[in-house]
Amino acid sequence: MDSIKNKLDIQKMPEHIAIIMDGNGRWAEKHGKARIFGHENGVEAVRSVVEGAGEAGIKHLTLYAFSTENWERPKSEVDALMELLVHSIENESELLMEKNVRLSAIGNLAKMPLGVKEKLDGCIEMLRKNTGLNLILALSYSSKWEITEAVKRIVNEALEGKLQPEMINDTLFGQYLNTAGIPDPELLIRTSGEYRISNFLLWQIAYTEFYFTDKLWPDFRKEDLFEAIADFQCRERRFGKTSEQLSM
Ligand code: FPP
Numbered sequence: 684m685d686s687i688k689n690k691l692d693i694q695k696m697p698e699h700i701a702i703i704m705d706g707n708g709r710w711a712e713k714h715g716k717a718r719i720f721g722h723e724n725g726v727e728a729v730r731s732v733v734e735g736a737g738e739a740g741i742k743h744l745t746l747y748a749f750s751t752e753n754w755e756r757p758k759s760e761v762d763a764l765m766e767l768l769v770h771s772i773e774n775e776s777e778l779l780m781e782k783n784v785r786l787s788a789i790g791n792l793a794k795m796p797l798g799v800k801e802k803l804d805g806c807i808e809m810l811r812k813n814t815g816l817n818l819i820l821a822l823s824y825s826s827k828w829e830i831t832e833a834v835k836r837i838v839n840e841a842l843e844g845k846l847q848p849e850m851i852n853d854t855l856f857g858q859y860l861n862t863a864g865i866p867d868p869e870l871l872i873r874t875s876g877e878y879r880i881s882n883f884l885l886w887q888i889a890y891t892e893f894y895f896t897d898k899l900w901p902d903f904r905k906e907d908l909f910e911a912i913a914d915f916q917c918r919e920r921r922f923g924k925t926s927e928q929l930s931m
Pocket of ligand 1: 708722725746749750767768
C-alpha cells in the first residue's frame with residue numbers, strides 16, 4: 684500500500700486537510716456492539732491518519748471530533764465520548780511527541796468538562812514546540828457558532844472605535860475565526876457515505892475540494908487518506924477562472 688503514497692506529487696500536497704469522521708455508530712451496529720465501541724475503534728483510525736498526514740508532509744489536519752449538536756446525544760454516549768477523549772489524550776501524547784505533532788483545538792472549549800479541558804491544555808502545552816503536523820481537534824465546534832462569535836467581536840471593536848466598517852473584508856473576518864492564521868483546507872474528507880457538511884468550517888471551505896467515501900470511520904486508514912490526496916491531485920482547481928486562464 685506504500686505505493687499509493689509514493690505516487691503522490693509532493694509539489695501538489697494540500698497544506699490543510701479537514702475530516703468529518705463519520706460512521707462510528709453504524710460500524711458498532713454492524714459488529715453487534717454498543718455505539719461507544721465504534722468511537723473506541725475510531726481512535727485507531729485517528730492514529731493511522733495522523734501518522735499518514737505527517738508522513739505525507741501535511742501541515743494542518745483538522746478533525747471534527749465533537750460538534751455543538753453532539754451535546755444533544757444521550758448523556759451516556761456524551762459521557763463515554765468525553766472519557767474516551769481524556770484517555771486518548773493521555774495514551775497518545777507520547778506518540779504525538781515522538782512524531783513531532785503539535786496539537787491545537789477549535790470550538791467552544793469553555794463548554795468542555797473541566798477534566799477534558801485540563802488534559803487537553805496539558806497536552807497542547809507539552810507539544811507546543813513541535814514543528815511537524817499541526818493536529819487541530821474541533822471540539823464542541825460548530826461553524827455557525829464560530830461565525831457568530833466573530834461577528835460579536837467585530838461589532839464590539841467597532842463600537843469601541845477600534846475598527847471602522849470599511850476595514851471589514853474577508854481577510855479581516857478570517858482573523859476573528861478560531862482558525863485565524865491557518866490556511867483554509869484545500870481538501871475536506873467525509874466518511875460513511877453521507878454527503879453533508881454538518882456545520883463544519885462553513886467559511887473556510889469556500890474553495891475546498893470535497894472527497895466522500897463509503898468507508899465507515901473506524902475502517903479508515905492512512906492508505907485511504909493517501910487515496911483521497913491522490914484524487915485531489917487530479918482535480919483542476921479553477922477558483923472561478925477558466926482552464927485556459929490557468930495555463931497562461
Ligand atoms: C461520528 O460518528 C463520530 C463522532 C461524533 C465522534 C468522533 C470521535 C472519535 C473518532 C473518537 C475520539 C477522537 C479523537 C480525536 C481521539 P457517529 O457516531 O455519528 O456515527 P453514525 O453516523 O454511524 O451514528
